[in-house]
Amino acid sequence: MSEFAEALTLAVEASGLSLERIQHHLESRGVQVSQSTLSYWRRGRSRPERPESLAAVAALEEILQLSPGALTSRLGGRRPRGRWVERATALEGIWRDAAIDLGREITRVDRLLPAPARYLSVRDRALIGQDRREIEIRSSAVIEAFEDGVDRMLLAKTADDTDLSPGGIVAEKTCRVGRVRRDDEQKLLVAEIILDRVLQAGETALVDLRLISDPGADSACADRTFLRTVRNYVLEVEFHPAAVPVRCHSFTRSEPGGPDVETGELWIGTTAAAHLLVHEAQAGSVHGIRWEWE
Incomplete structure (x- = not known):
């Protein structure tokens, strides 16, 4: 489990709030996040990276009565990836000789997330x-x-x-x-x-x-x-x-x-x-x- 997932899990458990109540608090602040996404974040199956997701994490710090940055600081750097690939490095290991050319093609596609x-x-x-x-x-x-x-x-x-x-x-x-x-x-x-x-x-x-x-x-x-x-x-x-x-x-x-x-x-x-x-x-x-x- 990632450092962010562990911190979020501990904070949710300490708050005594259910994911349903947390989602309700987020909605009252104009932040839309599903309970499934919150659950995936807790279990480390995914991590917030999109701007709206990062805004949700900042709101969670307030809802869970954490100090500013208590959760966002544990996310680390943004993972290098584009919507065209799960990760260019993963594909390099898969297609080897074609990897350089694949990377070149990927870099021609802008503004896409995975x-x-x-x-x-x-x-x-x-x-x-x-x-x-x-x-x-x-x-x-x-x-x-x-x-x-x-x-x-x-x-x-x-x-x-x-x-x-x-x-x-x-x-x-x-x-x-x-x-x-x-x-x-x-x-x-x-x-x-x-x-x-x-x-x-x-x-x-x-x-x-x-x-x-x-x-x-x-x-x-x-x-x-x-x-x-x-x-x-x-x-x-x-x-x-x-x-x-x-x-x-x-x-x-x-x-x-x-x-x-x-x-x-x-x-x-x-x-x-x-x-x-x-x-x-x-x-x-x-x-x-x-x-x-x-």
Whole structure:
């Protein structure tokens, strides 16, 4: 638990006030903060950083009868991040060789804050065509907001070495695509995904996307790298009935760039599809399916 979370918890307990009463006192001062956000601040699941959140912390010092700065001084410096990424340094560890170029793309986007949200579950379905090449990945995810006011998230898409370009992205009815930055040399696409409504802390939303592929050779793998731990991940690969591989297996890497660890043979059923299920996919890990045509 952070120093701020500990100080806030002790102050709330000492005051004898419930979160509902504290929220009422904040509202009487013209400060809007949900009980869920207050709870997340206490447990260290999120921290106030936006101007309106910092104003709420100053009001809390008064409500909880603390000296000025008793809470705000424990927040420390603002975390370096932009709405395009959870943190540029985290992405540098994920995409390595593309990191410099990714950082360059990120710095071109101004006045954006990160979406304080996490994935609860993700399902990816890769479609492989008759020519053995990947057509697209249809992705459906459930996200949960940590703070009030979450209205967008970040997606970064990389391509295989044999791909002609990073491809494209299409949003379904649950969201829409905002600003997009492409680096064709590094085969990298970074996109802002705007939700269909503004989330309050603890609320969830569905995000449905189509990640369009641009392969230059036979596809042999589908995988996902995780920036944060995801509770449940499902990956399904659906092959064209006229192009079914002879072998299919699941694999994982404990970190990007690390060696593949084969985790089991996968059965390709009568529907010409195979899938894997991962519980608690850890941050920084890679999970995927690989197949052989001959």
